[in-house]
Amino acid sequence: MSQSYTSAASAASGSSLSSPARVQWSTRMAFILAAVGSAVGLGNIWKFPYITGEHGGGAFVLVYLACILAIGIPVMMAEIALGRRGRHNPAQGIAALVREAGAHPFWKIIGIMALLSGFMILMFYTVVAGWAFAYAPKAATGSFVGEGGDAIGAMFGGMLADPVGLTIWMTVVLGLTMAIVVRGLQGGLEKAINLLMPGLLVLLLVMVGYAMGTGHFAEGVSFLFKADFSKMTGTAFLVALGHAFFTLSLASGAIMTYGSYLPDNVSIGKTTLLIAIMDTVVALAAGLAIFPLVFANGLEPGAGPGLIFVTLPIAFGQMPFGSAFGTLFFLLLAIAALTSAISLLEPTISWLTEKFQMTRIKACLLAGGLLWLGGLGVVTSLNVGAEWTLFGKTFFDMLDYLTSSWLMPLGGLLMAIFSGWILKKTVMQDELGMGSGMLYQLWSFTMRYVTPLAIIIVFLHALGIVNF
Numbered sequence: 466m467s468q469s470y471t472s473a474a475s476a477a478s479g480s481s482l483s484s485p486a487r488v489q490w491s492t493r494m495a496f497i498l499a500a501v502g503s504a505v506g507l508g509n510i511w512k513f514p515y516i517t518g519e520h521g522g523g524a525f526v527l528v529y530l531a532c533i534l535a536i537g538i539p540v541m542m543a544e545i546a547l548g549r550r551g552r553h554n555p556a557q558g559i560a561a562l563v564r565e566a567g568a569h570p571f572w573k574i575i576g577i578m579a580l581l582s583g584f585m586i587l588m589f590y591t592v593v594a595g596w597a598f599a600y601a602p603k604a605a606t607g608s609f610v611g612e613g614g615d616a617i618g619a620m621f622g623g624m625l626a627d628p629v630g631l632t633i634w635m636t637v638v639l640g641l642t643m644a645i646v647v648r649g650l651q652g653g654l655e656k657a658i659n660l661l662m663p664g665l666l667v668l669l670l671v672m673v674g675y676a677m678g679t680g681h682f683a684e685g686v687s688f689l690f691k692a693d694f695s696k697m698t699g700t701a702f703l704v705a706l707g708h709a710f711f712t713l714s715l716a717s718g719a720i721m722t723y724g725s726y727l728p729d730n731v732s733i734g735k736t737t738l739l740i741a742i743m744d745t746v747v748a749l750a751a752g753l754a755i756f757p758l759v760f761a762n763g764l765e766p767g768a769g770p771g772l773i774f775v776t777l778p779i780a781f782g783q784m785p786f787g788s789a790f791g792t793l794f795f796l797l798l799a800i801a802a803l804t805s806a807i808s809l810l811e812p813t814i815s816w817l818t819e820k821f822q823m824t825r826i827k828a829c830l831l832a833g834g835l836l837w838l839g840g841l842g843v844v845t846s847l848n849v850g851a852e853w854t855l856f857g858k859t860f861f862d863m864l865d866y867l868t869s870s871w872l873m874p875l876g877g878l879l880m881a882i883f884s885g886w887i888l889k890k891t892v893m894q895d896e897l898g899m900g901s902g903m904l905y906q907l908w909s910f911t912m913r914y915v916t917p918l919a920i921i922i923v924f925l926h927a928l929g930i931v932n933f
């Protein structure tokens with residue numbers, strides 16, 4: 466049963482720093498679907514399978530699951546709670562919390578970093594999502610049929626080398642994202658998500674079913690779930706932790722902004738658990754859809770980033786009904802990427818509309834214009850502009866590096882310290898609604914010690930100060 470909340474409910478509640486009549490999700494389910502839509506994306510279907518493949522399978526999966534449970538879930542709870550308490554876009558919401566707590570203005574940086582990080586991720590996310598959009602028609606027209614690895618590798622290389630084609634697909638993704646977001650929370654995001662998420666689920670189930678028919682399903686299962694710890698390295702641990710942040714869309718403003726629209730009477734703990742479970746199930750299902758096809762065709766699971774765009778198309782080119790299922794697969798990837806892109810645009814739009822009183826249309830056009838220019842930079846960094854580098858990194862590499870290696874972990878670290886040490890205890894107790902019981906103590910311990918320590922270790926490792 467879905468219960469309807471009105472914005473009057475937020476105005477009536479005294480606990481949050483809300484301005485009256487700010488729009489909210491129409492139901493708890495709408496929020497869950499939107500957050501799952503944000504979390505489930507290229508990270509689940511493209512990145513998770515290939516990093517699992519690179520790090521040897523089962524043992525890596527186990528460590529990844531531990532990171533989701535011990536760090537990802539508590540941090541997500543904190544981010545949703547911060548968003549709901551602030552009841553604004555990340556920058557103004559955090560600023561309000563800093564004022565409420567009488568904390569040093571330095572902490573406002575959390576909101577600013579979140580906005581920046583989401584905006585920068587979106588600049589390259591639209592380009593990579595464009596690859597999925599480009600591959601669906603390629604599969605549909607039978608481009609992979611009977612082709613070998615060289616030809617399919619050349620196809621991928623050819624796509625990356627073509628700035629015009631890449632720009633067209635990037636523009637399609639950005640245009641769709643803007644068209645949805647401009648219509649607002651209930652009229653745009655909710656409607657699109659209600660349509661896209663069931664579609665995604667059906668396509669995923671169909672793909673897993675298809676993988677079951679290959680006769681190599683058991684191999685896929687054992688690859689994903691049989692832990693061989695001899696293959697686990699220190700680096701694999703760090704990759705797993707980094708991916709836990711990425712896959713749950715943490716520390717980039719998306720979850721905080723979605724949390725700012727969450728009605729007061731929804732339980733953050735239960736909701737977060739549900740979101741994390743669904744995100745994990747989708748990642749595992751993607752693995753179960755992909756690896757049996759890889760094994761059935763005698764291909765390499767550890768192919769790296771090309772697993773989806775080269776290895777898998779080879780498999781589709783050799784299998785019965787490969788063109789049809791290839792089309793479905795890339796459609797699935799495109800939908801997953803689109804619902805994440807929506808959540809990456811919303812924080813900026815909410816900031817522009819709340820801080821500068823812009824209309825949504827103006828905000829979307831302004832942000833979209835800048836994102837398009839940024840996307841153009843990313844596109845050219847893959848081909849004609851590949852030589853323009855800063856510190857040896859192209860624009861694309863730079864955006865990825867700055868967000869994944871710095872802004873997101875640093876944002877996670879600051880959020881953990883801010884909610885664990887700086888805010889008054891009652892603020893988070895209020896929002897999480899767990900009183901001061903065992904679960905709250907567990908959450909608080911994670912925020913204060915486990916998360917900061919884990920992230921600091923990641924930084925020390927990245928800086929080459931510790932090695933393992």
Ligand code: TRP
Nearest residue numbers: 504506507508711712714717719
């Ligand atoms: N979670 C998304 C995925 O798995 C990617 C992502 C990272 C993201 N950070 C984000 C999406 C912030 C939305 C907002 O593909």
